Amino acid sequence: MTIIKAAVCHEFGAPLVVQDIKLNPPVRGEVEVTLAAVAVCHSDIAFIDGGWGGTLPAVYGHEASGYVSALGEGISQYQLGDPVLVTLIRACGTCSSCAGGVPTQCGTPYDRDNGPVCMPDGSTLQHGLACGAFAQRVVVDQSQIAAIPADLPMDAASLISCGVVTGVGAVVNTAQVRPGQNVVVIGAGGVGLNAIQGAVIAGAARIIAIDLLPEKLDAAKEFGATDVVLATDPKPWRAVSDMTSGRMADAVFVTVGAVPAFESAPRLLASSGNMYIVGLPHSGAMASYEPVMLGALGQGMKGSKMGDVVLVRDIPWMIDLYQQGRLKLDELISARWPLEQINEAIASTRSGTARRNVIVFDTQ
Numbered sequence: 001m002t003i004i005k006a007a008v009c010h011e012f013g014a015p016l017v018v019q020d021i022k023l024n025p026p027v028r029g030e031v032e033v034t035l036a037a038v039a040v041c042h043s044d045i046a047f048i049d050g051g052w053g054g055t056l057p058a059v060y061g062h063e064a065s066g067y068v069s070a071l072g073e074g075i076s077q078y079q080l081g082d083p084v085l086v087t088l089i090r091a092c093g094t095c096s097s098c099a100g101g102v103p104t105q106c107g108t109p110y111d112r113d114n115g116p117v118c119m120p121d122g123s124t125l126q127h128g129l130a131c132g133a134f135a136q137r138v139v140v141d142q143s144q145i146a147a148i149p150a151d152l153p154m155d156a157a158s159l160i161s162c163g164v165v166t167g168v169g170a171v172v173n174t175a176q177v178r179p180g181q182n183v184v185v186i187g188a189g190g191v192g193l194n195a196i197q198g199a200v201i202a203g204a205a206r207i208i209a210i211d212l213l214p215e216k217l218d219a220a221k222e223f224g225a226t227d228v229v230l231a232t233d234p235k236p237w238r239a240v241s242d243m244t245s246g247r248m249a250d251a252v253f254v255t256v257g258a259v260p261a262f263e264s265a266p267r268l269l270a271s272s273g274n275m276y277i278v279g280l281p282h283s284g285a286m287a288s289y290e291p292v293m294l295g296a297l298g299q300g301m302k303g304s305k306m307g308d309v310v311l312v313r314d315i316p317w318m319i320d321l322y323q324q325g326r327l328k329l330d331e332l333i334s335a336r337w338p339l340e341q342i343n344e345a346i347a348s349t350r351s352g353t354a355r356r357n358v359i360v361f362d363t364q
Contacts, residue, residue, distance in 0.1 A: 001025070006059045006117070006135035007342045008125070012050030015343045016134070021059065021125055024116040026072035026139045033086055033145065035066035036154035038133045040342070040349045040357045041162050042189070042257070043280070047128060048346070051282030055113055058126035061133030062088040063162040065154045067363060068145075075142055083152070084145040085315065087161045088129045089306055091143040103143070104306045115139075134342060136361060146315040152322075155336060155358045156329035159190075160318055162306065163356060164329070167194025167255065169307015169314065170278045171202055175251045179203030184240060184249040184268050185225070187256035187279060188216040190332060190356045193223045195253045195278065197327060200224035206244055210236060213352065223328060237267040248273065253304075255279045262287040266299060275301040332356045 002023045007016040026032045044060045046052055064086040068078050078084070090110055091103035098106050115127025116139035132138055148157050167190075171177050183199040185192050188211040199207045200223075208227045209220035217228035227243045229236045240248060248270035254261050256279040265275045266289060281287075294300065307314075321327035334354040337345040345357040 002137065003120070004136040005339060006132070007061070007339060008057050008059050009048050009128075010057045012048065012056070016048070016346070018340055018342065020120055021135065022118045022120060022122070023135075023137055023139060026070050026116070028073040029075070029142055030072040030116070030139050031068055031075060031078060031142050031145055032070035032137060032139045033064070033066040033084060034069040034137050034363055035064050035086070035133060035135070035361050036363050037066070037158040037361065038064040038359045039158050039163065040345050040359065042349065043129070043162070044134070045346060045349060046257070046280070046282060049282075053283060054128070055124070055126050057119065058128040059117060059132040059134055060128035061135065062086070062129040062131040063158055064131065064133040064138065065148065065157040065161065069137065078142070078145070078147070083148050083150055083154070083157075085148055085157060085161045086131060086133060086138055086140060087144050087146070087306075087311065088131050089144060089309065089311065090130045090141050093143065101310065102308060103310060104308055134339070134359070136339070146311040148315070148319060152319060153330070155333060155360060156322070158358060159329055159332050159356055160315065163190040163332070164194050164318060164327070165307045165309040165314060166278060166304075167191040167196075167307065168198035168201065168318065168327070169309045170253055170276055170304040171195055171198030171251070173308040173314070174302065174304035175253070175274065175276055177202040177204055177251055180205045181250040182206040182208070182244050182247060182270070184208045184210065184252040185220070186210045186231075186252065186254045186261045186265060188220040189255065189352070191278060192253075192255035193219060193332065193355060195255055196220055196223045196225050201321065201326065208240055208243055208249070215353065219355065222331070236264065240268050250274075251276060253278050257281040259285050259287050263289070266294060269297070269299050272298040274299065277301060277303045333358055336360045
């Protein structure tokens with residue numbers, strides 16, 4: 001058992017406490033990774049705020065990169081020192097979802113209260129998001145990591161683990177946007193910018209970003225949006241209609257967790273268009289729709305978890321796009337912080353102005 005530093009949540013809505021915790025060595029099928037970087041995702045903040053429940057204390061964090069530092073039994077495809085991504089996608093490989101090529105919906109349960117971490121006195125510490133990556137090291141299932149090139153910057157690499165695969169994957173995998181289609185992305189934060197990038201890669205004709213902040217719409221243009229609309233516009237559907245010559249959007253991606261965004265999204269859809277739920281509200285939040293309109297126009301809505309990514313298929317492709325200069329990663333990073341300043345990084349993320357804040361570790 002190893003003593004490491006981690007940012008622990010002891011009370012929902014309260015600042016995290018950077019302290020010592022205990023980390024068990026990897027058992028069969030697990031890998032220990034010494035982290036170089038972990039990004040602050042809004043999903044982490046939702047858990048910290050108690051929006052999705054869970055037991056406390058807990059250590060969250062799931063968008064990470066680092067180097068393999070220990071191997072459990074049965075691991076043959078990785079070696080000590082290998083650079084890898086760390087994700088929350090824990091997949092058994094044998095359930096119906098995994099066998100059907102949808103590992104993000106793995107049906108095998110995982111007991112986060114009895115994972116590889118515990119408090120210094122041995123009491124329970126929840127292994128948040130099956131990662132616990134707001135820490136110097138993690139122990140995760142081998143299905144949760146993916147190899148990356150040695151020359152890929154670790155801070156940029158960490159973003160692929162969640163924000164990039166979620167945004168790009170929602171467009172390319174879940175929606176399967178085709179060349180010539182129109183896309184609307186509601187929310188131009190970290191995930192929204194990646195959805196915009198996904199729409200560019202997919203060859204969308206019009207890529208319309210909607211956000212409350214003008215500066216975020218400027219960022220949306222930088223990442224490939226052809227048009228932008230302020231969310232304060234009283235009738236954004238008219239703006240979308242004008243921009244698309246009345247055609248509207250074949251796909252609308254809601255990348256924020258705000259209920260009003262979900263309720264307004266259907267009005268932006270073309271006939272037979274689909275709305276995709278990418279950002280997640282807190283548990284219990286409710287939205288209302290007029291079903292007759294969805295039915296009459298042949299429209300639909302669908303969830304997208306982690307962009308329906310398959311790590312071995314999608315990670316090499318996305319890294320190749322980055323190396324070609326066709327996928328922006330470095331430009332997503334707003335600031336880099338040490339673990340001791342994680343609460344400041346979280347506050348910056350809450351403000352809505354940051355694309356992605358990254359916690360960086362000294363791995364020397």
